[in-house]
Amino acid sequence: MRLYxxxxxxxxxxxxxxxxxxxxxxxxxxxxxxxxxxxxxxxxLKDYLAKPPEEIKAKRVSFLKKIGPGIITGAADDDxxxxxxxxxxxxRFGLGLSWLALYLLPLMTSxxxxxxxxxxxxxxxxxxxxxxxxxxxxxxxxxxxLLVANTVNIGADIGAMAASANMITGINYFLAAAVFTFxxxxxxxxxxxxxxxxxxxxxxxxxxxxxxxxLIIKPDWLAVARAVVIPRIDxxxxxxxANVAILGTTISPYxxxxxxxxxxxxxxxxxxxxxRHAAIINEEVRVMRRDVIRGMSIANLAFLFIIITTAFVLFxxxxxxxxxxxxxxxxxxxxxxxxxxxxxTLGIVGTGMLAIPVLAGASxxxxxxxxxxxxxxxLKFKKAHGFYGIIIVSTFVGMLMNFIxxxxxxxxxxxxxxxxxVASVLLVFIFMIGNDRKIMGAHTNPVWVKIFGSIATxxxxxxxxxxxxxFIFGINR
Numbered sequence: 001m002r003l004y005x006x007x008x009x010x011x012x013x014x015x016x017x018x019x020x021x022x023x024x025x026x027x028x029x030x031x032x033x034x035x036x037x038x039x040x041x042x043x044x045l046k047d048y049l050a051k052p053p054e055e056i057k058a059k060r061v062s063f064l065k066k067i068g069p070g071i072i073t074g075a076a077d078d079d080x081x082x083x084x085x086x087x088x089x090x091x092r093f094g095l096g097l098s099w100l101a102l103y104l105l106p107l108m109t110s111x112x113x114x115x116x117x118x119x120x121x122x123x124x125x126x127x128x129x130x131x132x133x134x135x136x137x138x139x140x141x142x143x144x145x146l147l148v149a150n151t152v153n154i155g156a157d158i159g160a161m162a163a164s165a166n167m168i169t170g171i172n173y174f175l176a177a178a179v180f181t182f183x184x185x186x187x188x189x190x191x192x193x194x195x196x197x198x199x200x201x202x203x204x205x206x207x208x209x210x211x212x213x214x215l216i217i218k219p220d221w222l223a224v225a226r227a228v229v230i231p232r233i234d235x236x237x238x239x240x241x242a243n244v245a246i247l248g249t250t251i252s253p254y255x256x257x258x259x260x261x262x263x264x265x266x267x268x269x270x271x272x273x274x275x276r277h278a279a280i281i282n283e284e285v286r287v288m289r290r291d292v293i294r295g296m297s298i299a300n301l302a303f304l305f306i307i308i309t310t311a312f313v314l315f316x317x318x319x320x321x322x323x324x325x326x327x328x329x330x331x332x333x334x335x336x337x338x339x340x341x342x343x344x345t346l347g348i349v350g351t352g353m354l355a356i357p358v359l360a361g362a363s364x365x366x367x368x369x370x371x372x373x374x375x376x377x378x379l380k381f382k383k384a385h386g387f388y389g390i391i392i393v394s395t396f397v398g399m400l401m402n403f404i405x406x407x408x409x410x411x412x413x414x415x416x417x418x419x420x421x422v423a424s425v426l427l428v429f430i431f432m433i434g435n436d437r438k439i440m441g442a443h444t445n446p447v448w449v450k451i452f453g454s455i456a457t458x459x460x461x462x463x464x465x466x467x468x469x470x471f472i473f474g475i476n477r
Contacts (some may be wrong), residue, residue, distance in 0.1 A: 001041060001042050001043065002042040002261065002275070003032055003034075003040065003041060003042070003419060004036065004038035004040045004042065004045060005037070005038075005040075006040070006041060006283055007019045007038060009045070011268075013045070013049070017461045023048070023234060024038070024040070024417070028044075028048055029044045029045065029370075030043070030044035031043075033289060037282060037283070037308070038282070038283055039411070043133075045147070045211060046445075047275075048367060049104070050058070051471075056242070057422075059066035059259075061278060064471075068397075069116065069258075069259060069262035069263055069265075069291065069295075070112060070116065070259070070291035070292035070293075070295035070296070071201075071204060071290065071291060071294050071298060072165075072200050072204060072260065072262070072358070073112060073255050073258055073259045073292075073295055073353055074112075074295025074296050074297070074299035074395075074463045075203070075204040075206075075207055075256070075293070075295070075298060075299065075302075075351070075355075076107075076255065076335045076351075076354050076355040076358035076359075077079070077205060077249075077252065077296075077299040077353075077355075078299055078302045078303065078351050079153070079157050079248060079351055079354075079355030079358075080156070080157045080161060080348045080351060080352045080355070081153055081156040081160065081249075081346070081350060081357070082249045082250075082303075082326070082355075083117060083160075083175070083328075083334045083348060083351065084304055084322075084326075084327075085161065085245050085246065085249045085326035086246070086306040086307055086310070087310045087314075087322050087327075088242075088245075088246065088304050088322050088328075089242050089246060089307065090306060090308070090309070090310030090311045090314065090315060090324075090417060091310045091311075091314040091315050091319060091320050091321070091322040091328065091331075092242065092308040092315070092320045092321070093242060093266075093311075093315070094311040094315040094316070095223065095227035095228075095311045096227070096239070096302055097223065097232070097235070097239075097242060097307065097309070098224065098227045098363055099227060099228050099229070099230065099231045099232065099241065099305045100229050100243070100246050100247075100250075100303075101228065101300045101301070101303050101304035101307070102229070102300070102471050103231065104247070104251070104300065106291050106448075107163070107251065107297055107301070107452050107455055107456035107459065108235065108250060108251055108296045108300070108456075108473055109186055109292055109293055109296045109426065109449070109452070110359060110445075110449045110451075110453040110456060111251060111256065111430070111456055112256075112259050112292045112295070112296060113288070113289055113292050113449055113454060114256075114430055114431060114433075114434040114445055114449060114453060115196075115255075115260045115430060116259050116260060116263050116288045116291075116292055117225065117257040117285060117288070117434060117440070117443065117445065118260050118430070118433055118434060118440075119159070119259070119260035119261065119262075119263035119264050120263050120284050120285060120288060120443075121440050121441065121443045122439060123260040123296050124260075124264070124268055125257065125260050125262065125264060125365050125366070126256055126257045126259075126260040126261070126365075126366070126430070127257060127365065127366040127367075127368075127369035127370050128369040128435060129260070130142075130426075130429055130430075130433070130435055131369065131370055132181065132359065132439075133429070133433055133436070133439065134429060136370065139370055140370050140414070142252075142422055142425060143363075143366040143370050144423050145366055145418050145421070145423055146253050146257070146362070146366055147255065147363045147366070147367060147394065148362045148415075148446060149253070149254075149389075149415045149418040149419050149422065150254050150360065150394060151363070151394045151398050152395050152398070152401070152411045152415040152451075153254070153305065153359055153398075153415060154356050154359050154360060154394060154395055154398030155308060155397070155398035155399065155400075155401030155406065155411065156354050156397075156398075156401075156411065157352045157354065157355055157359070157398070157400060158177050158398055158399050158400070158401075159177065159346060159402045160178055160326055160348055160352060161176070161177075161349050161352040161353075162174070162176035162177035162346045162402065163326040164326050164329065164346075164348040164349050165180075165349060167326060167330060167345055168342065168346070170343055171187075172401075174402070174403060176401050177403070177470075178399065180352070180356075181303070181395055181396065181398075181399040183353075183354050184353065184394055185361075185391070185395050185397055186397070187199060187357065188357045188360065188361065188377070188388075188390065189381055189388045189390055189391060190381065192378075193340055198366060198378060200268075200357070203350055203353055203354035204298070204353075204354065205350075205352050206346070206347055206349075206350020206353075206354065206367065207298060207301075207302045207347070207350075207351065208458075209344060209346055209347025209350065210302045210305040210306050210309065210344070210347055211301070211302075211305050212343050213305065213309045213332075213340050213343050213344050213347075214308045214309050215307040215311055216339065216343070217309060217313055217340060218307075219308050219311075219312045220312070223261045224308055226406055228304070228471075229289045232238075235458070240466060241466065243463075243465045244420075244463040246461065247459060247463045248419055248420050250299070250303065251423060251456060251460060252419060252423065253362075253419055253422045253423045253426055254358065254359050254362035254363070255358075256362075256364040256423075256426060256430065257363075257365050257366045258358050258361060258362040258365070259292075259363075260466060261362075261365040261376075263288065263375060264376075265329070265377055265378055267437050272420035281364075281443060285443065291316045292428070309330075309340075309344070309350055310322065310328055310331070313329065313331075313332055313340075314331055314332070317469075318356060319331050326348060329344040329345040329348065332344055338360050338377060340470050342427075356395065357391075359445060360389060360390070360391040360394045361377065362394045363388035363390055363394050364388070364391045364394075365387075367386075367390050368384075368386060368387045368390070371386070371449075373374060373386035373387055373388065374386070375387040377436040406419060420460065420463055420464035420468075421464050421468075423460050423464070424457070424460045424461045424463075424464045427453070427457040427460055429451045431445070431454070434449070434453070435450060
C-alpha cells in the first residue's frame with residue numbers, strides 16, 4: 001500500500017496542504033505516522049477522490065494560496081519608511097551596503113522561524129508566550145514601547161503614502177492621508193479574516209514595483225553581483241550608522257509579534273487548533289519554514305532592488321542626500337524616466353497598504369494578550385472591542401501626526417532607538433523560549449536557527465548601542 005506525504009497530495013492531486021491537514025483532522029483521510037512524519041494511506045485517498053465532485057472542496061493550488069503568513073510578514077518588512085531607509089543608503093553609499101541583503105537573510109529567517117514556531121507549538125501569540133515565561137510587568141513595558149514605535153511608524157508610512165498619491169494624482173496631501181487611514185481601518189476592522197488575508201496576499205505583489213524599476217534602469221549586473229557577494233566595510237561613523245539603520249529596519253519587533261499571531265489566525269480560520277498531534281506539528285513547521293524563507297527572501301530582494309535603483313540612478317548622478325521614499329521617487333523621474341518614478345511611487349502606496357495593518361495589528365495582538373482581552377482578526381468587532389480599538393486608535397494617531405506638524409522622519413529616528421532596544425531584549429527572550437524544552441517539547445529550535453539566532457541577537461545588541469550613542473551625542477543618521 002502506497003503512502004503519500006501531504007506535499008505529494010498538493011503536487012499530484014492539487015489538494016492544498018492546509019486543506020489536506022483539515023481532512024486528516026476531520027477523519028476524511030486516514031493517516032499513518034512514521035519517523036514523526038504524517039502520511040496519507042492510498043486506500044483512504046481513493047475513497048475520498050471517488051466522492052461526487054460537489055463533495056470535494058479541495059481546489060487547485062493557486063499562487064495566492066501559497067502565500068502564507070511568512071510571505072506577508074516579509075513583504076510588510078518593506079514598508080514606506082523602510083523603503084526610505086534603503087533609498088537613503090543607496091543614494092549615499094551606492095552599492096556599498098547591498099551585501100547586507102544576502103548576509104542578513106539567514107539571521108532574519110532564524111528570528112521569524114522561531115516566532116512562528118512558538119505560535120504553532122504553544123498555540124499562543126508571542127506576547128502570551130513571553131508573559132507565561134517572564135511575567136506580566138516585563139512584557140507589558142516592552143509592549144508599550146512597541147505600541148509607541150509602531151504608531152510613529154504608521155504615521156511615517158501614512159505620510160509617505162499621502163505624498164506619493166499627491167505626486168501621482170495631485171490630490172491634496174491631507175485628504176489622501178485621511179482616505180488611506182479610513183480605508184485601512186475599514187478593511188482591518190470590518191472585513192472577515194479570510195477575505196482580509198486574501199487582500200494582503202494581493203498586496204504582496206506591490207513589491208514587484210521595485211523589481212520592475214531595477215530592470216528598467218538596466219544596471220551593471222556584474223557590479224551588483226560583486227557588491228552583493230563581497231562585503232564592504234568602512235570604519236567611519238556614517239557607514240556604521242547606515243549598517244545599524246538597515247539592521248533595525250530589516251529585523252523589526254512588530255514582525256515578531258505579527259508572525260506568531262498570524263500562524264494562530266491561519267489555524268483558527270480553518271478550525272484546526274484542536275487535536276493536533278506531533279506529526280501534524282512537524283508538517284506545520286516544515287511548511288512554515290518554506291513560507292518564512294520565501295517571505296524573508298522576497299523582503300531582501302526588494303531591499304536589494306531599491307538599493308540597486310537608487311545607487312545607479314541617484315548615487316551615480318551625484319544625488320546623495322535623500323531622506324524619504326517619496327523624495328527618491330521624485331528624484332528618479334528626470335533621471336530614469338517618468339515611468340520608473342511612477343512605478344516606484346505606486347510601490348510605496350501598495351507596501352503602505354500592506355504594512356500599516358501589520359504594524360497596527362502587531363500592537364493589538366501584543367497588548368490584547370498581555371491584558372487578556374479577546375483578540376484576533378478572525379473575531380468580529382463586537383466580540384473584540386479592545387483589540388480593534390488598539391488598531392483604530394494607533395492608525396488614527398499615526399494619521400494625526402501628519403496633521404499637527406510632527407515631522408515623521410525625525411520621529412522615526414527616535415523610534416529607531418526604541419525599536420533597537422526592544423528588539424535586542426526581545427530576541428534574547430524569544431530564543432530562550434524557542435530553545436526551552438519545557439515549553440516547546442520536541443519542537444525546540446534546530447541547530448542552525450540557534451547559531452544564526454545568536455548572531456542576530458549579538459548584532460542587534462551592538463546596533464542598539466550604536467543607536468543610543470548617536471542619539472546621546474546628537475549625530476544624525
